[in-house]
Amino acid sequence: MDELMKTVLTACIPALTVVFGWALNKAVSIANGYxxxxxxxxxxxxxxxxxxxxVQYVNQTYVDALKEADKFDEDAQRVAYNRALAAAKKALTQETVTFIKETFGDLDSYLKPMIEAQVRSQKVYM
Structure with a gap:
């Protein structure tokens, strides 16, 4: 039964990723309306x-392999978070970085809850 569940989840992940991406964009679009x-x-x-x-990149390149090997411990979680934070920062435009710092203060403090929420969403829905 465990193998069947793993096969079903593996087959569904790409579709759920697309749906989740669409939902994220829709939520941001609704927020943007305000x-x-x-x-x-x-x-x-x-x-x-x-x-x-x-978050998706770190899951695919780091987390998934560690979970398969049953080696995803607290230290690995910390590394995964730091990699996701670095990748997110690298993808931000300079205008976005400036806007976040001027509007919300610290960039890391703004991104941390977003990353944690995204990890949770991808863990639950993917």
Whole structure:
């Protein structure tokens, strides 16, 4: 039964990834409807996309292999978070970085809950 579940999940992950990506973009679009500033909308969309892609990238290149080997411990989680944070920061435009710092203060403090929420979403739905 365990192998059947693994096979079904493996087959469904690509479809769920597309659906989740669409849902994330839809949620940001709805939030953007309440924000009249197009520049702010663009920056928030850039941050959401950067975090989504960073978490997905780290899952595919680092986390999945460790989980398969049953070696995903607290230290590995810390490394995964740091890799996701670095990848998200690298994907942000300079305008987005400046906007987040001026609007919310610290860039890392802004991205941390987004990364944690994205990890949770991808863990639950993917």
């Amino acid at each position: 924000i009249s500033n197009k520049f702010a909308q663009s920056c928030l969309q850039n941050a959401a996309n950067a975090v989504f892609n960073a």
